[in-house]
């Protein structure tokens with residue numbers, strides 16, 4: 086297939102370009118920053134500079150490339166600093182997930198692109214009731230923390246719009262495996278604590294496994310939503326000490342809920358105490374997804390040693 090990867094210069098995009106080429110696909114890859122063109126070419130993609138928020142440019146690019154599939158991996162999370170207001174931190178990414186998705190879907194429709202795969206997120210999405218590990222069919226959180234509502238709504242929008250168009254939305258676990266992994270610095274500096282009992286669950290995925298699943302999704306007919314996560318959804322009290330140890334950091338601090346709320350806000354409390362994670366059973370069953378890093382236990386140690 087001829088595959089247009091939008092966001093090909095990012096953490097998952099670069100790995101995806103390699104794996105698509107290894108699977109015999111031809112890749113046109115986009116970056117947002119013009120200075121990344123040569124790096125994209127070196128990765129083996131035909132490079133294009135594209136702003137997904139520019140509807141005209143998106144239509145023109147898709148019409149010129151005429152891809153068989155579009156994989157949409159654009160986010161704006163580089164140099165991210167987590168503040169108390171989650172929605173403010175994710176504002177540009179939310180625009181990419183709403184306006185950007187709509188621009189690409191409209192262009193895909195105009196050009197008759199058959200397949201569309203887009204990036205969403207797995208953890209902290211589900212209603213906070215019942216078991217801690219959820220499937221794609223379980224209800225989403227009807228009442229997320231106030232300063233996370235726009236971000237949750239943006240992911241819902243993306244998933245609904247993509248599946249309505251016959252495409253596939255991938256709810257990835259938290260990415261790890263790159264030098265710019267967002268949690269490295271806070272964990273090294275002991276700024277990422279265990280809140281209360283640390284019972285909030287997260288799902289993780291090594292970037293190589295995330296890219297492998299994405300290739301399978303691009304080769305698969307939709308519509309569908311898949312959790313792309315590893316085999317071991319786990320509470321913060323389990324994964325965080327292992328990550329700290331792998332990074333050579335001292336063990337994480339423990340703080341009570343009231344202090345976490347004061348310092349980091351309600352989303353940090355949710356993640357630390359009450360968040361649900363995601364089962365990968367459907368992706369394994371329907372996509373034949375097989376993991377090189379079945380658990381963050383082995384993955385953190387290998388990646389950060």
Ligand SMILES: NC(=O)c1ccc[n+]([C@@H]2O[C@H](COP(=O)([O-])OP(=O)(O)OC[C@H]3O[C@@H](n4cnc5c(N)ncnc54)[C@H](OP(=O)(O)O)[C@@H]3O)[C@@H](O)[C@H]2O)c1
Pocket residue numbers: 091092093094095096097098115116117118119121135136137138158159160161162163164181206257258259260261263265266267
């Ligand atoms: N599931 C997860 O846990 C998850 C998901 C996403 C990201 N992250 C993390 O966030 C950090 C940053 O991610 P990243 O390195 O991939 O960088 P990023 O800044 O999030 O960029 C991702 C991709 O989107 C492109 N892009 C940005 N703005 C765009 C726009 N307006 N239109 C079209 N494309 C646009 C970027 O192009 P340029 O490179 O040219 O800017 C890049 O190719 C990493 O640590 C990553 O692991 C985690």
